[in-house]
Amino acid sequence: MSKPKFAMYWAASCGGCEIAVLNTNEKILDVDANFEVVFWPVAMDAKYKDVEAMEDGSILLTLFNGGIRNDENEHIAKLLRKKSKILVAFGSCACEGCIPGLANFSPSRDITDTAFSTISTDNPDNVRPQTHYMMPEGEITIPTIYPVLRTLEQVVDVDYYMPGCPPESHQIAAVIDLIIQVLQGKAELPPKGATIGAGNSTVCDECKRKRNVKLIKEFGRIQLMHADPDLCLLEQGIPCNGPATRSGCNARCPSAGAQCIGCYGPAEGVQDYGSRLIAAFASVIDSEKPDEIDKILDGLVDPAGQFYRFNLAGSMLRAGKSAKVSGD
Amino acid sequence: MSDKPETKQFEPTIIGFTCNWCSYRAADMAGTARMKYAPNVRLIRLMCSGRLDPMFVFKAFAGGADAVLISGCHPGDCHYINQNYKAMRRFQLMKRVLAQLGIEPARLKLLWASAAEGAIFASEITKFVEEVRALGPLNFNATGFENQPKVEHKEVPA
Amino acid sequence: MTQRITIDPITRLEGHGKIEIFLNDDGDVANTYFQIPELRGFERFCVGRPVEELPLLTNRICGVCPEAHHMAGAKAADAVYGVDIPSTAKKLRELLYMAFYCTDHTTHFYALGGPDFVMGPDAPVAERNILGVIHKVGLEIAGKVLQMRKYGHDTVEIIGGRKVHPCTSIPGGLTKGITEEQRVEIEKMGRWAVEFGQFSLKLFADVVLANKTYLDLILGDIYTHRTYSMGMVDENNKVNFYDGKVRVTGPDGKELVKYAPKEYLDNIAEHVEPWTYLKFPYLKKVGWKGFVDGADSGVYMATPLSRLNAADGMATPLAQVEYDKFYKTLGGKPVHQRLAIHWARLIELLYAAERWVELATDPEITSPNFHTIPTATPTEGVGIVEAPRGTLTHHYWTDERGVVTKVNLIVGTTNNNAPITMSIMKAASSLIKKGNVNEGLLNMVEMAFRAYDPCFGCETHSLQGQMPLEIRILKPDGEIVEVLKQFIE
Ligand code: SF4
Numbered sequence: 001m002s003k004p005k006f007a008m009y010w011a012a013s014c015g016g017c018e019i020a021v022l023n024t025n026e027k028i029l030d031v032d033a034n035f036e037v038v039f040w041p042v043a044m045d046a047k048y049k050d051v052e053a054m055e056d057g058s059i060l061l062t063l064f065n066g067g068i069r070n071d072e073n074e075h076i077a078k079l080l081r082k083k084s085k086i087l088v089a090f091g092s093c094a095c096e097g098c099i100p101g102l103a104n105f106s107p108s109r110d111i112t113d114t115a116f117s118t119i120s121t122d123n124p125d126n127v128r129p130q131t132h133y134m135m136p137e138g139e140i141t142i143p144t145i146y147p148v149l150r151t152l153e154q155v156v157d158v159d160y161y162m163p164g165c166p167p168e169s170h171q172i173a174a175v176i177d178l179i180i181q182v183l184q185g186k187a188e189l190p191p192k193g194a195t196i197g198a199g200n201s202t203v204c205d206e207c208k209r210k211r212n213v214k215l216i217k218e219f220g221r222i223q224l225m226h227a228d229p230d231l232c233l234l235e236q237g238i239p240c241n242g243p244a245t246r247s248g249c250n251a252r253c254p255s256a257g258a259q260c261i262g263c264y265g266p267a268e269g270v271q272d273y274g275s276r277l278i279a280a281f282a283s284v285i286d287s288e289k290p291d292e293i294d295k296i297l298d299g300l301v302d303p304a305g306q307f308y309r310f311n312l313a314g315s316m317l318r319a320g321k322s323a324k325v326s327g328d
Numbered sequence: 329m330s331d332k333p334e335t336k337q338f339e340p341t342i343i344g345f346t347c348n349w350c351s352y353r354a355a356d357m358a359g360t361a362r363m364k365y366a367p368n369v370r371l372i373r374l375m376c377s378g379r380l381d382p383m384f385v386f387k388a389f390a391g392g393a394d395a396v397l398i399s400g401c402h403p404g405d406c407h408y409i410n411q412n413y414k415a416m417r418r419f420q421l422m423k424r425v426l427a428q429l430g431i432e433p434a435r436l437k438l439l440w441a442s443a444a445e446g447a448i449f450a451s452e453i454t455k456f457v458e459e460v461r462a463l464g465p466l467n468f469n470a471t472g473f474e475n476q477p478k479v480e481h482k483e484v485p486a
Numbered sequence: 487m488t489q490r491i492t493i494d495p496i497t498r499l500e501g502h503g504k505i506e507i508f509l510n511d512d513g514d515v516a517n518t519y520f521q522i523p524e525l526r527g528f529e530r531f532c533v534g535r536p537v538e539e540l541p542l543l544t545n546r547i548c549g550v551c552p553e554a555h556h557m558a559g560a561k562a563a564d565a566v567y568g569v570d571i572p573s574t575a576k577k578l579r580e581l582l583y584m585a586f587y588c589t590d591h592t593t594h595f596y597a598l599g600g601p602d603f604v605m606g607p608d609a610p611v612a613e614r615n616i617l618g619v620i621h622k623v624g625l626e627i628a629g630k631v632l633q634m635r636k637y638g639h640d641t642v643e644i645i646g647g648r649k650v651h652p653c654t655s656i657p658g659g660l661t662k663g664i665t666e667e668q669r670v671e672i673e674k675m676g677r678w679a680v681e682f683g684q685f686s687l688k689l690f691a692d693v694v695l696a697n698k699t700y701l702d703l704i705l706g707d708i709y710t711h712r713t714y715s716m717g718m719v720d721e722n723n724k725v726n727f728y729d730g731k732v733r734v735t736g737p738d739g740k741e742l743v744k745y746a747p748k749e750y751l752d753n754i755a756e757h758v759e760p761w762t763y764l765k766f767p768y769l770k771k772v773g774w775k776g777f778v779d780g781a782d783s784g785v786y787m788a789t790p791l792s793r794l795n796a797a798d799g800m801a802t803p804l805a806q807v808e809y810d811k812f813y814k815t816l817g818g819k820p821v822h823q824r825l826a827i828h829w830a831r832l833i834e835l836l837y838a839a840e841r842w843v844e845l846a847t848d849p850e851i852t853s854p855n856f857h858t859i860p861t862a863t864p865t866e867g868v869g870i871v872e873a874p875r876g877t878l879t880h881h882y883w884t885d886e887r888g889v890v891t892k893v894n895l896i897v898g899t900t901n902n903n904a905p906i907t908m909s910i911m912k913a914a915s916s917l918i919k920k921g922n923v924n925e926g927l928l929n930m931v932e933m934a935f936r937a938y939d940p941c942f943g944c945e946t947h948s949l950q951g952q953m954p955l956e957i958r959i960l961k962p963d964g965e966i967v968e969v970l971k972q973f974i975e
């Protein structure tokens with residue numbers, strides 16, 4: 001009997017998701033033992049044309065990481081959707097846009113204008129890369145960059161979501177185990193649309209720092225103080241995204257003295273990540289006077305960046321309406 | 329207040345979240361007393377302004393609202409002690425976030441009104457409608473995609 | 487009649503770099519273009535963010551070398567506040583960075599660049615990958631490679647909080663220190679890494695240097711470019727990855743300039759071409775003369791080889807012995823044969839491991855003094871580290887609240903954009919004559935390319951692992967004359 005087929009692909013990704021998979025070490029061998037790896041550009045021959053030639057639905061499992069930044073990314077997302085039974089949005093980029101999604105704050109023109117007019121750029125004629133360019137020898141082309149970065153589900157139907165930037169290796173290992181058990185008939189797949197490889201509560205729930213329901217008179221900056229290593233960072237005024245962020249990483253960053261920046265995305269049941277954080281941050285402010293509240297808020301220098309750092313492309317106000325808002 | 333709005337003038341859509349105890353009654357009173365106020369506002373009743381999840385506001389904007397009104401009991405009068413202060417803090421923070429997302433903060437308004445202040449409620453709403461009318465339609469493009477030039481997918485001539 | 491050859495890594499739809507080769511009427515190479523099709527815009531969207539977040543945000547430029555961005559970002563943010571970080575913090579950051587270097591150089595030698603040598607350039611394509619290496623050198627070595635990767639990542643995690651995308655460097659130092667138990671653990675792993683580094687160099691000597699064919703290949707002309715060399719050095723002009731001044735030496739090996747991070751703008755500029763999203767940095771004082779070699783052309787390389795060329799030696803004893811051997815074997819300093827980059831990489835691996843142990847046994851390393859609160863008003867700052875793939879420069883400007891107003895980044899691989907283009911041109915020109923495309927073209931172009939260990943995640947998004955290539959040769963009317971494939975079945 002032939003083994004079920006496995007694929008992993010990166011669209012507009014940084015490669016960290018692939019490194020995280022490689023960091024599962026011996027689990028890679030389990031994948032190899034239980035699956036026929038048919039497409040995985042980082043690890044093996046990328047037989048793109050073979051994928052095209054495959055029967056629809058013939059790949060059992062595809063892990064897709066990276067966001068959709070250009071026409072090529074979209075094309076391959078659609079192709080892999082067609083060929084795969086189970087398509088997993090793998091990592092924050094595919095799930096919610098991640099840091100590259102912050103590009104959606106600015107018009108795409110600004111992005112190129114900035115990149116090609118930086119202080120070290122020698123560009124007196126204000127040249128911009130052209131998608132089609134005529135050289136003396138002939139025309140050469142580069143793909144078009146889309147005006148915004150989109151998440152995988154804004155382009156194709158997604159079966160499961162695996163959050164994290166990148167997903168923690170122990171979580172990846174657990175998911176690989178689960179799927180192998182499913183193959184052996186020892187476990188069942190979670191319902192479609194579920195988030196896998198993560199917890200159901202918040203980073204705060206996993207965080208060992210002590211909370212005293214203390215309110216704050218000002219927001220602080222992590223570099224401008226010596227934070228108490230045992231107390232909740234948010235209660236010390238340091239903007240920590242733990243309250244809205246999905247558990248699953250064992251509160252890694254707060255354990256290392258840093259604030260949670262939110263890479264696991266919205267916690268279970270949170271429809272709009274930033275909204276949840278607005279509510280959470282508003283409730284730690286110790287004031288009932290509008291002026292004073294404004295003064296305290298001045299200490300939060302980049303609220304939209306803080307609240308939508310990983311989630312802008314996938315958020316309510318920057319998401320495909322059809323994908324999230326109207327579907328509720 | 330003019331009886332008939334000029335033809336073709338922009339009619340903003342405004343979603344209003346009101347507290348059950350005071351502002352909703354104020355609105356109700358304004359209505360029963362036949363006080364005229366602009367019909368642009370669709371009111372949604374909450375038990376208390378403190379129940380306003382910022383997500384409702386964002387959802388309203390994403391769904392096509394040109395502006396959002398939040399109203400609740402006057403400071404000190406909230407039936408759930410101080411929940412309206414919570415609404416106020418959220419409101420002030422939301423305005424900042426909206427501004428960064430390209431939505432004018434003036435499209436979000438907080439209004440305190442007691443059950444007896446039907447007239448004030450009506451006139452404030454009318455004022456708000458005019459302010460929003462001056463701002464023009466929001467046309468928030470949640471995807472950032474529709475209004476952009478269509479991307480040509482041209483095959484690379486090999 | 488112009489013929490066009492397109493080499494498209496992986497597939498034509500992948501968008502991870504593309505090579506176009508045009509032939510002239512005689513069937514010789516008229517020109518080559520190496521194109522990068524992606525742009526993500528970090529320089530734009532980092533604006534408006536608090537400066538302490540930049541070491542975290544810029545991590546996501548590249549998941550292969552996030553540690554390099556984390557360090558360059560943290561150093562730039564320190565400079566923005568004009569804060570001197572405590573020496574414990576500096577040592578901890580460098581220690582993390584050494585562990586990262588060991589992991590990264592290991593991955594690239596054994597999985598990416600090395601197979602060309604270990605398996606031999608003539609080995610069947612299907613075997614010239616990590617699995618082929620495992621089969622040839624044995625599972626035991628494969629186990630060592632995995633162990634090295636694991637130890638590196640474990641050390642990164644202990645100091646940096648996370649294995650991928652570390653989170654503990656902030657302006658003024660770190661958010662945490664390490665305990666004595668952790669130090670012991672790190673030291674143990676470092677000592678193992680030193681052995682691994684020596685082992686790798688021995689493997690290289692046995693398999694590559696002892697084989698005349700390989701040695702000739704390294705020394706051959708196809709892969710030679712006489713350009714400037716760039717690398718960071720310490721106060722004794724020894725190679726350093728974390729801190730120091732950037733030194734540039736000429737094709738003749740003489741120092742052109744040695745500049746402090748904040749002087750980079752006097753020394754580096756980036757040339758723009760309309761047919762690629764990736765810019766071409768060059769030495770400002772020499773000037774952009776196009777894609778040419780020589781002392782009059784501002785093209786430079788920033789690789790393990792250039793770092794060795796630009797320095798006077800290695801700061802650790804075992805690596806210094808290897809350094810001497812390197813130049814003795816290859817005919818003196820500087821070395822311009824690009825394939826020597828692989829060897830240089832292993833010497834750096836050994837240095838990083840030795841430095842790892844030095845730092846792990848430094849009595850200061852467990853001190854709780856790992857953060858200084860900055861007091862000055864933030865303004866502007868530059869941070870430079872040596873990323874494995876080249877000198878990495880981060881430059882931030884902020885307002886008085888420390889909110890970023892402008893960002894400039896010159897990232898590792900970008901430095902080598904021009905030399906890579908030139909190496910491709912050279913390999914193509916020597917292998918395509920009178921319209922005859924040598925079957926070895928793919929192979930040779932790929933080797934030229936891979937020596938740089940290009941990782942365009944740095945500027946675009948992709949990690950170039952194996953380089954499946956496809957070359958199409960077409961008549962002007964578009965009819966396919968010939969398709970050569972490698973890695974693509
Ligand atoms: S989710 Fe994070 S680690 Fe994964 S590709 Fe995106 S930026 Fe890289």
Ligand code: SF4
Nearest residue numbers: 204207232233240242
């Ligand atoms: S806010 Fe941050 S520090 Fe506080 S409990 Fe939550 S995760 Fe921990």
Ligand code: SF4
Nearest residue numbers: 249253260261262263
């Ligand atoms: S603490 Fe937050 S930012 Fe850190 S790994 Fe966990 S979810 Fe990601």
Ligand code: FES
Nearest residue numbers: 347376400406407
């Ligand atoms: S009950 Fe009216 S605002 Fe709370």
